[in-house]
Amino acid sequence: MIRNPIALALLSLTLMMNASAAEPEFVPPQRTDKCPVCGMFVYKYPQWVAEILYQDGSYAVFDGSKDMFKYYFAIERYEPAQHREDIAAIYVTEYYSNRIMRAEQLYFVLGSDVLGxxxxxxxxxxxxxxxxxxxxxxxxxxxxxxDEIGSTDIPD
Known part of the structure; x- marks a missing residue:
């Protein structure tokens, strides 16, 4: 038990800072999760999964980065209660490793012959x-x- 009030205050501050600095974790898609853009069941396409996590703990999952970007540029259309400012993290599946990674850590190749x-x-x-x-x-x-991708870059 900590009896020193200064030590207790420092410990509390440290715990609060660590809790607020925790990176939001990817939520694996459930069998019932559908892409809000196209309506497909996302779990069927694990090599293409993308996800937007919101600060309130809710999330949206997608069957590919393309649909994730369509949603990202028109969030209020798909989820009127959410806004871009409410986003805590964006994850996508890296092509070569099939690992879930933060979108801002990756490069996106547009116009290739690889189809999702x-x-x-x-x-x-x-x-x-x-x-x-x-x-x-x-x-x-x-x-x-x-951060270089715009809504006009999204293919049909």
Whole structure:
């Protein structure tokens, strides 16, 4: 038991800072989770899963990065109670490793010959060299970071 009030205050402050700094964790899609953009069951496409986590603990899962971006640029259309400012984290599945990673850590290749569940897809890869190599193998017309993608970049 801590009896020193200063030590107790410092411990409380440290615990609060660590709790607020915790990174939101990816929530694996359930069998009943559908993509809010296209209506497909997401669990069927684990190699393409993308997810937006909100600060209130809710989330939206997608069958690919393309649909995630469609949703991201029109959140209020799909989920009127949410806004971009409410987003805690965005995850996508990295193409080569099939690992779930933060979207802002990856590069997205646009216009390749690799198709996802909904056709032409934004292919997330880790590192610029991997993105360049992917384009050599699969074509593509651009490599963009998450914050460089705009709503006009989304293919049909």
């Amino acid at each position: 569940p909904m056709g032409h897809e934004f292919v997330p890869v880790k590192g610029k060299e991997a993105a360049d190599a992917f384009m050599l193998d699969h074509g593509g017309n651009r490599i963009l970071r998450f």
